Amino acid sequence: MIIESIKLQQFRNYEHLEVDFHPKMNIFIGQNAQGKTNLLESIYHIALAKSHRTSVDQELIRWDAQQSKVEAKMTYQYGHIPLSLELSAKGKKAKVNYLEQAKLSQYIGHLNVVLFAPEDLTIVKGSPAYRRRFIDIECGQMSHIYLNTLSSFVRIHKQKNALLKQLKYQSSEALKIQLEVMNEQFSKLAIELTERRHLFIQKLLEYAKKIHCDISNQSEQLSIKYVSNIDGHIETEEALNQFLNDHQHKEIERQTSLYGPHRDDITFHINGYDVGKYGSQGQQRSTALSTKLAEIELIKEVVGEYPVLLLDDVLSELDDHRQSHLLSSIQNKVQTFVTTTNIHGINHSILDDANIYTIEAGQLALTNERERENND
Numbered sequence: 001m002i003i004e005s006i007k008l009q010q011f012r013n014y015e016h017l018e019v020d021f022h023p024k025m026n027i028f029i030g031q032n033a034q035g036k037t038n039l040l041e042s043i044y045h046i047a048l049a050k051s052h053r054t055s056v057d058q059e060l061i062r063w064d065a066q067q068s069k070v071e072a073k074m075t076y077q078y079g080h081i082p083l084s085l086e087l088s089a090k091g092k093k094a095k096v097n098y099l100e101q102a103k104l105s106q107y108i109g110h111l112n113v114v115l116f117a118p119e120d121l122t123i124v125k126g127s128p129a130y131r132r133r134f135i136d137i138e139c140g141q142m143s144h145i146y147l148n149t150l151s152s153f154v155r156i157h158k159q160k161n162a163l164l165k166q167l168k169y170q171s172s173e174a175l176k177i178q179l180e181v182m183n184e185q186f187s188k189l190a191i192e193l194t195e196r197r198h199l200f201i202q203k204l205l206e207y208a209k210k211i212h213c214d215i216s217n218q219s220e221q222l223s224i225k226y227v228s229n230i231d232g233h234i235e236t237e238e239a240l241n242q243f244l245n246d247h248q249h250k251e252i253e254r255q256t257s258l259y260g261p262h263r264d265d266i267t268f269h270i271n272g273y274d275v276g277k278y279g280s281q282g283q284q285r286s287t288a289l290s291t292k293l294a295e296i297e298l299i300k301e302v303v304g305e306y307p308v309l310l311l312d313d314v315l316s317e318l319d320d321h322r323q324s325h326l327l328s329s330i331q332n333k334v335q336t337f338v339t340t341t342n343i344h345g346i347n348h349s350i351l352d353d354a355n356i357y358t359i360e361a362g363q364l365a366l367t368n369e370r371e372r373e374n375n376d
């Protein structure tokens with residue numbers, strides 16, 4: 001899939017912007033705080049109906065405005081489709097081909113993105129919550145069913161926690177029956193999520209293993225595991241339900257749900273040892289890179305088209321070997337958007353067939369390398 005053009009209205013520091021993109025490589029150069037990440041964020045936002053750096057949607061609306069709108073013209077193997085996403089205090093309005101979508105879960109997935117930012121380099125070492133978010137976003141953009149299951153799970157998890165708090169101070173038979181009913185729904189959704197996440201990691205690993213082996217010149221064997229805190233003897237809905245009911249006193253005591261996919265994690269191993277604990281910084285970076293590249297291939301397998309790739313200030317963080325590996329893997333097949341403060345850290349071969357833009361205070365100008373070098 002390719003984004004032909006994008007139009008922003010009142011999005012972050014962009015009052016109004018219309019820009020056509022190169023089908024392969026788009027590079028945005030600018031000093032700090034000019035709007036480079038904001039532009040990538042607008043692409044991420046129109047794809048996933050959320051931001052990658054804030055959970056407060058209102059922050060995306062330009063300070064003096066009431067609403068924002070992002071529009072994109074998409075080209076797929078089978079044709080062209082316009083997408084649009086409006087944001088206001090009332091919420092989000094998402095349209096595909098000018099038709100408003102009743103549910104965001106129906107909308108998400110029309111534009112698939114893989115974002116690679118410096119914080120992703122620490123996916124191996126970061127918090128489990130960060131890794132769960134990674135799984136949820138990737139599974140969600142490939143499956144509407146996953147998104148629906150996840151949102152039902154989040155709802156029941158919240159309700160269950162509220163009930164556990166209530167039960168701690170006010171133990172009544174009626175509330176206990178309510179908890180048992182809730183545990184039944186919780187177990188069903190928990191097992192479904194866990195199974196889907198397991199499957200995702202298995203498939204991701206198939207690609208990541210091969211990519212990592214290449215990046216490490218055949219010297220490292222990568223393995224990724226989904227670690228579920230309800231694994232082992234609790235593999236069915238009924239068994240989990242029984243387990244939750246047997247352990248309800250602990251959950252009531254702690255006033256929170258102690259068991260379920262909201263506490264799961266992923267671990268990364270190289271040649272048998274834990275990369276998060278024992279890997280060098282280089283191995284952790286290679287693991288992150290292999291994982292991102294694997295995501296691209298997995299989306300292609302599931303959706304039938306390559307996603308677009310957003311590289312936010314990350315190329316200069318990769319050494320020549322890793323940068324070359326990344327660029328040769330995506331060349332000519334994945335439309336890519338790169339932000340950087342300095343083009344000199346970027347592998348020269350990609351500049352030949354690319355649009356290069358400069359960004360200054362929310363204004364974009366298409367330039368080319370020769371002009372830019374003359375201006376340097």
Ligand SMILES: Nc1ncnc2c1ncn2[C@@H]1O[C@H](COP(=O)(O)OP(=O)(O)OP(=O)(O)O)[C@@H](O)[C@H]1O
Nearest residue numbers: 012013032033034035036037038059060061062063
């Ligand atoms: N809602 C908003 N309305 C208007 N301006 C905003 C809004 N949110 C952020 N900004 C402005 O956007 C700018 C930051 O842009 P952005 O994060 O894209 O920087 P950047 O060009 O990627 O810089 P860096 O290289 O430092 O990451 C800041 O000047 C900030 O004040």
